Amino acid sequence: MIERDDALNLVKRYLKKENMVKHSLAVEAIMRELAKALERDEELWGLTGLLHDLDYEYTSEDPNEHGIVTCQVLEGLLPEEGLDAIKAHNYQYTGKTPIHTLEKALIAADAVSGLIIATALVMPSKKLADVKIETLLKKFDDKTFAKGCDRRRISICYDFGVTLRDFLQISLKALQGIASDLGL
Numbered sequence: 462m463i464e465r466d467d468a469l470n471l472v473k474r475y476l477k478k479e480n481m482v483k484h485s486l487a488v489e490a491i492m493r494e495l496a497k498a499l500e501r502d503e504e505l506w507g508l509t510g511l512l513h514d515l516d517y518e519y520t521s522e523d524p525n526e527h528g529i530v531t532c533q534v535l536e537g538l539l540p541e542e543g544l545d546a547i548k549a550h551n552y553q554y555t556g557k558t559p560i561h562t563l564e565k566a567l568i569a570a571d572a573v574s575g576l577i578i579a580t581a582l583v584m585p586s587k588k589l590a591d592v593k594i595e596t597l598l599k600k601f602d603d604k605t606f607a608k609g610c611d612r613r614r615i616s617i618c619y620d621f622g623v624t625l626r627d628f629l630q631i632s633l634k635a636l637q638g639i640a641s642d643l644g645l
Contacts, residue, residue, distance in 0.1 A: 494635035
């Protein structure tokens with residue numbers, strides 16, 4: 462399996478937009494914290510989160526390829542279950558139905574990162590430290606807030622046995638832990 466430093470170097474080589482690198486770091490942190498809570502392989506889950514959008518800037522014009530190209534690049538560097546999760550996070554286009562917990566967790570983590578960061582950005586301080594779970598729950602219910610954030614994808618957390626409140630709490634803790642990397 463690829464080492465974390467090598468994975469981060471790949472992310473920085475393939476993703477030129479700083480916000481995409483930060484998004485990758487955010488999803489990695491959430492996946493690691495979730496793996497810890499679910500007693501899963503933190504390294505595999507973290508790397509899957511870090512690398513999930515590796516091809517995003519190359520496939521933005523053709524969503525059918527998003528995830529597929531990443532898996533081609535990562536063949537032999539990430540276990541099959543990680544590659545399957547990367548394909549499944551874009552299941553609408555790849556046809557890879559999310560079945561396993563890792564696949565569903567990546568979908569939910571990908572979506573929740575946007576909700577939490579958007580919430581931090583509307584705080585007076587613009588800091589993750591000031592985001593509270595009650596605020597996140599209200600923002601989740603407010604469909605006019607962060608309209609691009611698919612709440613159905615976040616709600617997949619129920620499929621792997623985690624309540625929305627607990628998932629938001631785990632995810633917020635993860636992002637607060639890397640707030641300086643995110644500039645928040």
